[in-house]
Amino acid sequence: AQKITQTQPGMFVQEKEAVTLDCTYDTSDQSYGLFWYKQPSSGEMIFLIYQGSYDEQNATEGRYSLNFQKARKSANLVISASQLGDSAMYFCAMREGLGGYNKLIFGAGTRLAVHP
Amino acid sequence: GAVVSQHPSWVICKSGTSVKIECRSLDFQATTMFWYRQFPKQSLMLMATSNEGSKATYEQGVEKDKFLINHASLTLSTLTVTSAHPEDSSFYICSARRTSDNYEQYFGPGTRLTVT
Numbered sequence: 001a002q003k004i005t006q007t008q009p010g011m012f013v014q015e016k017e018a019v020t021l022d023c024t025y026d027t028s029d030q031s032y033g034l035f036w037y038k039q040p041s042s043g044e045m046i047f048l049i050y051q052g053s054y055d056e057q058n059a060t061e062g063r064y065s066l067n068f069q070k071a072r073k074s075a076n077l078v079i080s081a082s083q084l085g086d087s088a089m090y091f092c093a094m095r096e097g098l099g100g101y102n103k104l105i106f107g108a109g110t111r112l113a114v115h116p
Numbered sequence: 117g118a119v120v121s122q123h124p125s126w127v128i129c130k131s132g133t134s135v136k137i138e139c140r141s142l143d144f145q146a147t148t149m150f151w152y153r154q155f156p157k158q159s160l161m162l163m164a165t166s167n168e169g170s171k172a173t174y175e176q177g178v179e180k181d182k183f184l185i186n187h188a189s190l191t192l193s194t195l196t197v198t199s200a201h202p203e204d205s206s207f208y209i210c211s212a213r214r215t216s217d218n219y220e221q222y223f224g225p226g227t228r229l230t231v232t
Contacts, residue, residue, distance in 0.1 A: 037223075043207055045160075045223035091159060103150065104211075104221060106159045 002027040004094050006107035013082045014115055020067070021077040021110045023092035029053075032096050034075040035104065036066065039089040048090075051075060082114045117143045120212050122224035129200055129231055136196045137227045139210030145190040146212035150221060151183075154207040166193050200231040 003026040013019040025034065036048040051059045051066045059066040067076040079086055092107040119142040129135045139149055148167050152160040164180075166172040166187035174180045182204075184196040193212075197204050207228050211221040 043209075043226040043228070045209065045211075045226075047220065047223075050220065103162050103165055104160075105162070108159050 002029070002032075002094055002096055002105050004092050004105055004107035006092055006110050008110045009108070010111045010113070012113040012115055013079075015084060016081055018078060018080045019082055019112065021079070021090050021092075021112065023075045023077065023107060025073050025075060025092075025094050027073075027094065027096055029096040032094055034066070034068070035093040035095070036064070036075075036077045037091045037093060037106075038086075039091060039109075041088070045091075049077065079112075084114050084116060087112060087114045118214055118220075118222045119143055120146075120210065120222045120224040122208075122210055122227050124227060125225060126228040127230070129229070131201055131231055132199055134196055134198045135200055135229060136194055137208055137210075137229070139193045139195070139212065139224050141191045141212045141214070141222070144212075144214045144216075144222075146193075147190065147215050148213040149187055149193040150211045150213075151185060151193070151195050152209045152211070154209060154226075156207075160209060163195075197229065200229070202231045205229055205231045 005024045032053045034051045038046040049059050049061045049064045049066050051068045063080045065078045089109045091109045093104045095102045095104050121140045123138045151163045154160045163178045164172045164174045166185045168187045172185035187193040209226040211223045
């Protein structure tokens with residue numbers, strides 16, 4: 001069975017610095033997708049970045065990058081130049097298979113606090 | 117594009133009554149929609165997957181007779197919480213998969229249900 005582990009319940013970072021949020025996963029499938037979502041206090045889920053298991057390059061989206069280490073089954077999110085608006089819950093998620101119909105399994109989440 | 121709405125955004129109901137939550141894809145057709153539940157300070161837990169025109173697939177431990185899901189069209193799925201009890205109070209989030217997308221699910225803003 002697939003599993004997502006986020007071991008950091010909370011993290012804090014100074015504004016303008018970089019922060020890494022950890023995510024490890026477990027799956028027996030060769031084809032899978034990894035996602036990061038941001039959930040501010042309003043509750044909406046904001047898609048940040050996606051990495052497919054066959055993607056050779058690490059995904060990047062603006063200030064977000066995904067450090068994908070397939071052999072170690074880790075998919076850490078790196079946020080560069082943190083902003084106060086980055087304070088939120090961050091969830092790592094995995095989908096087995098490459099089709100969108102397959103369900104997402106979420107990690108427990110990491111609460112990030114950005115300090116001025 | 118790819119906007120998902122939920123209605124209502126919050127609802128308070130009395131114990132024993134039923135409440136219906138709507139999930140609509142506003143600008144795309146969604147073959148598959150997903151319903152999640154999130155308790156305070158916890159992660160999202162998938163409740164069920166609904167496909168247009170067919171019965172929903174429920175996750176283990178989710179009572180299908182209590183959480184009725186109907187996906188009657190390519191733009192609308194509904195979740196009805198029947199005979200609600202205080203323990204059903206939670207944040208319910210839907211997501212929709214656009215038929216043309218390979219991997220992404222688009223999340224609605226969520227519905228906060230409080231049962232008194």
